[in-house]
Amino acid sequence: MEQRTECARCSRTVCERGKTELALPACPTARRPDVLKKGLSKSLRADLKEFACQAAIQQFDSSLRLPRGRIPRSTRIEETIQFAKKMHYKRLGLAFCSALRNESMLVDRILQRHGFEVVSVCCKVGGVSKDAIGVADEHKFGGPGSYEVMCNPVTQAEIMNDEGTEFNIVIGLCVGHDSLFLKHADAMSTVLIAKDKVLGHNPAAALRLSGSYYKELMQNQSNGTR
Numbered sequence: 001m002e003q004r005t006e007c008a009r010c011s012r013t014v015c016e017r018g019k020t021e022l023a024l025p026a027c028p029t030a031r032r033p034d035v036l037k038k039g040l041s042k043s044l045r046a047d048l049k050e051f052a053c054q055a056a057i058q059q060f061d062s063s064l065r066l067p068r069g070r071i072p073r074s075t076r077i078e079e080t081i082q083f084a085k086k087m088h089y090k091r092l093g094l095a096f097c098s099a100l101r102n103e104s105m106l107v108d109r110i111l112q113r114h115g116f117e118v119v120s121v122c123c124k125v126g127g128v129s130k131d132a133i134g135v136a137d138e139h140k141f142g143g144p145g146s147y148e149v150m151c152n153p154v155t156q157a158e159i160m161n162d163e164g165t166e167f168n169i170v171i172g173l174c175v176g177h178d179s180l181f182l183k184h185a186d187a188m189s190t191v192l193i194a195k196d197k198v199l200g201h202n203p204a205a206a207l208r209l210s211g212s213y214y215k216e217l218m219q220n221q222s223n224g225t226r
Contacts, residue, residue: 005032024050055084062126077107080192084167090092093165094120095156095181097172097195108194121164123173138162155178157184172201 004094005028013021015029023030028148060076061082074082084092092111096104113117130140130150137144151174161166161184168189170178181201182189194205210217 012025051087054083054125054191058083058086066101075111076192080169080190081111083112083190089116089166089169091117091119091164091166093116093161093163093168093185093187093189095153095168095173095185095189096120096122097177098122098124100172100193100195102203105194107169119160119165121156121159123153123156123177124149125153125155125159127173128152143149151177153181154184157181157186163184167189 003026007028010027012019012022012024014027014028020027020030024193025031028035042048044055046054049177060081062072062079063070064073076172094105094108094111101122108118108120127149130148133150135148135150136147140146140148142148153173157180165185168181168185168187169194170181170189170191172195173181178191178195183217193201194203195201196206199205206214206217
């Protein structure tokens with residue numbers, strides 16, 4: 001079997017320094033020139049090159065260069081607005097979870113004050129029962145016989161496609177539902193808020209505490225359950 005790419009385990013980061021001769025055996029920079037060429041070729045396509053260029057410029061603009069080094073100066077919502085303006089987008093999509101309606105109302109207001117048209121679609125659009133996708137009573141919060149509305153990310157995407165959004169912003173869609181939205185949206189999308197019901201939508205906190213309060217994350221789980 002071909003060796004897997006494992007950049008997350010690399011301690012040399014030769015790709016950041018251009019020192020491919022120091023690469024580990026699994027390093028894709030040294031081992032996968034064919035795929036690197038293919039990826040770069042796609043990035044240079046007319047429909048992607050400007051997007052990639054402006055994303056790199058946004059990365060630069062989001063930091064201050066001071067004598068003591070580089071420090072961040074823009075929050076993610078600020079960066080999202082700045083990038084959308086760089087790309088001259090006018091109509092933005094807001095795909096949000098109904099549990100984060102308050103945050104979504106604020107984002108909608110902020111975007112409109114920055115001159116954008118906003119198409120916002122909540123996850124429960126359509127009011128379709130979970131029965132439609134085969135969810136059994138045992139997996140319903142209300143129990144047997146309850147009418148529970150399913151999250152509907154594919155329809156969220158289709159509405160935005162139909163209304164011609166140029167750039168979509170995801171707020172708090174569930175794991176899996178976000179995947180379906182991103183798969184079916186025609187326009188490029190970015191995630192503003194990643195849902196974490198326990199940690200106030202800050203999933204990185206569990207990783208930072210994986211050596212203490214969340215150390216069970218590091219324990220072997222043969223069946224993949226907590």
